[in-house]
Amino acid sequence: MFEKLRCFFSARLRFRDYEPQPVTFGTVGRWVEQFNKTERKNLPLLLKNIKYVTEAETKNILCELNSNLVARLKQDGIPPHRIIYVQVDDAGSSSPFMLGILKNAARLERQGCKFVDSRDVRGLHDITDKLEEGAIVYVDDFSGTGVQFCKSRDFAVEYTVGNFAEFFLVPYICEEAVEKLRERGVEPVTAGIHKIQDRMLRAEASIVPDDVKKQLTGFCSKVDRKYGLGYRNLGSMIVFYRNAPNGVPLVIRGSQNQTPYVGILPRTTDLPPLMG
């Protein structure tokens, strides 16, 4: 009971605005009950090591990063009307949402900035053709392996003409993605690079004792033998108020449809569909 309460208060306080599933005594309780007594002692440590980013923080980080970038570009002779902001994913996913937040909060339209969807390569071609030089700023909240971003960017950039510096404005990014950006000459503009050593369940990290790590990763393997640490076993520990990235370990997210294992911060796609 003690562990359950401890986890609830910690989670409730820190993850209060998690959108996919509210953090209640019930959801925390069901999550804690899946673990045996020894394992339960590790849960507060697990929760402590999650880097949770609230709505307010996301907005503040995005605006601050953007404002510094715009000022820097202006100094280098690129005024806001030569900046093209690009959303890199389908409508409804994080990139357009983040760009929407930024657009409104920073009043980008008033500054004459341009906006385009990376899938609209004709639009990107026409804008770059007209501007001839400037900056392309891709916007999202997070990048794990960088595979998805690079796929969208590589397709879109072939249709650009002229000289454009490329930036990826993203509150947090994994070091694996940074490497892929470097290969392409895209500069990450970020509040933090999520290093492998900072991901407590990764073998390379030494944040928690080995036996604790073994117990927690053991649970991850029960949920998914091959990818217990999430997509490509990234083991990412950053969770946003809107959603948990798919590289987050399954001890945090639970099983698909939350059966048989439930998560404390399940991803929207981990949750069962709502019946009408």
Added chain:
Amino acid sequence: MPKAQESVASQVIPKGLLQNLLPEQVVPSKTNPRRLFDERPLRDLRDNIRQHGVLVPITVYPIKGQPDKYAILDGERRHRCCVDLQNEGLRVTLPANIVEPPTKVAGLLYMFSIHGFREAWELMPTALSLETVMRDLGERDNQKLVNLTGLSEPQIERCKKLLKFPKKFQDLSLDPDPKTRIPSNFWIEALPLLELCEKILPDLDAKLGRDGITQKLVDKYRAGAIKSVIHFRRVMEAYEFAEGGRKKVVLDRIRSYILQTGLETRKAFDEFVMDNRRVQNAIAACTNFVDDLRRYKLRYVADKDELFEALSKVRSYVDYLMERLKGSDPPAPMDETPEKDS
């Protein structure tokens, strides 16, 4: 000086700076060089650089907005090798000539040298860039465009064919999803059929218009009734070989083919083109031709002018024919688990 030549002459303006740059200061071409370079020659170059360093300077220009970063104009392979060597733990610097950023058109002309490697089904980026070059330089002549871009004349012709289609159709080839994208080759292969329809089926053309017929073909492709874009050639072949009363049958079949979404190309036209003898005869003619020439032992002939001329004609025709026969479907899209980061 004509407008086109003026623009090209001013494409690269040296700043007069030669600097040693670190690989991380150099930004590769927008098109991913990994896809464009063969590993073997790259390995030879890498070994050479490992031993002697980079001997020939690369050409770069400063990127506005990214201080201390330079974009490559020439030397992509040398840079790639230096990155690889750096990953092996070797510190290599690149001597670099730093020039002024190229104009939009000059940058495009450089990019063509990379796009020249591309297969036809990835022709759309090249076509749109060529359109910009033609518009900005006011140049449409094929030979002049060949000289400007380094693209081959058939490549330019193919781009022009793509650009003949209205934007709404071109945009179907700009779909990021390869599963739903209409390949560029579709338009190139469909164009002769559309032109034929205008000529031989005026009633259908009057009723649907070229766009309407094009849309019908797109619908057929989406419905899986065009299993390969190359099969459009069967329609052309069927029409070309039909004689007498057969011509009307083929005309009716083309009409039905366009109007019936589900009617598959081979099913509709194989009966008119099943005769394989022509191809077999052509293969035999090629073999005999080469054998005959060998038999004449021509390597040391002194009066060669006439022979040169005759062989040139053969070569031109062979090149023309091979170019006509080229074309393929895009590779099947690979299924991969998409990463949804958040």
